[in-house]
Amino acid sequence: MSKIAVFFDAENVPAKTVPEIIAFLSTKGDILFQRAYADWSITNTKSWQTQITKTPITAIQQFHHNQEQAVDKAVMMDAIELAIKHEDIDIFALIASDNGYYSLSLRLRELGKRVIGIGEKGKCSPIWINSCNEFTYFQDLEEIDDDILLESESTKDSNDLEGFAVEKFLEKAFDSTPFYKDTNTVLLSQMWESILRLKPDFTVKDYGKKSAREFLMSFEDKFKISDDGKNQRTFFVEKIENRNSQRKTGVIKRRIGCYCIISADDKKGDYFFYRNEINPECKKEKLEKGMKVDFLVVKEPDLNAGKSKDKNGRATDLKIIK
Structure with missing residues (x-):
């Protein structure tokens, strides 16, 4: 697995994009270093200071001292030093819309490193973009919900949603795990690493299970577990894709x-829907109670199920009907 160092120019990167950036980079490998540079005494870094209390990023103080690009120079010096000292780091991620970082990108590539650049669409020049091995924009990163497992949810409905929330969390972990060779499966051990990157304190004991394999097997309609048949078995996970093409209409309850x-x-039952699965054409729309919608059926409701959370169906690709 690749090892990654991440450098944020926090003075020109919105703090709200940090979860999306970390989730994106986690699909590339194991993040070892995360550093954010700014003059933290200025007022427009307050949102970053709040973000750093939730994310393990080292904040580096850099006063400007009436000189231009003081933060840029600090990032450049530290990144080159890290690249020389740590041969095991394969990927350097430079998070900035400042086009001056193209020279750092080229130097890192000369040192044998792969460079991923992330910046704001419309602000990044071709020379900055083309100096990287790979470049993406803040606006194109998948939105991340910190409350995907309902940790902050205290309503009476949270018990009904718990199973659905865990399913979506596991799907996210699966999607962030590299496929095994040329298959559509992932190694169970690597998927578990992805789970812990997303939520380091996650434990199957909270769900009454003894192992990761037993836990995933309890989601038999979502994941298929197999092994290589050897004495020291290696386990693989395959996601069962929805093949239901039926669409329905309804109202957000x-x-x-x-x-x-x-x-x-x-009138055949209710459906759970995770808001990140809204159709891309409707991403900018705010979902409100009473709104008329069209959706793709993932799973039909089972009104005879023993548990209330299992009685509801699953929906995806939601579109707003106007």
């Missing part, structure tokens, strides 16, 4: 954290 509950027009 409730909003709970990053989820919605939809009441279908056919």
Whole structure:
């Protein structure tokens, strides 16, 4: 697995993009270094200071001293020093919209490092973009919800949503794990590493299970577990893709954290929906109670299920009907 060092020019990177950036880079390998540079005494870094209390990023203080690009120079010196001292670091991620970083990118590549650049669309010049091995924009990163497991949810409905929330969390971990060779499966051990990168304190004991394999097997409609048949078995995980092409209409019944509950027009039950699965054409729309929607059925409701959370169906690709 690749090892990554991440450098943020915090004076021109929105703090709100940090979770999305870290999630994106985590799919590339193991992040060993995370550093953010700024003059932390200035007022416009307050949102960053709040973010750093939740994310393990080392804050580096750099006063400007009436000189231009003081932060840029500090990032450049530290990145080159790290590249020379740590041969094991494969990837350097430079998070900035400042086009002056192209020279650092080229130097890192000369030292044999792969460079990933991330910046704001419309502000990054071709020379900065083309100096990187790979470049992406803040606006194109997948939105991350900190409350995906309902940790901050205290409503009476959270018990009903718990199973659905865990499913979405596991799907996210699977999607951030590299496929094994040329297959559509991932190694169970690597998927577990992805789970812990997303949530370091996650434990299957909270769900009454003894092992990661037993835990994932309890989501039999979402994941398939197999092994290589050897004495020291290696386990693989495959995600069962939805092949249901049926669409329905309904009304948003409730909003709970990053989820919605939809009441279908056919009166055959309710459907859970994770808001990040909204159709891209409707991403900018705010979902409200009572809103008319069209959605793709992932799983039909089972009104005869023993537990209330299992009675609800699953929905995706939600579109707003106007």
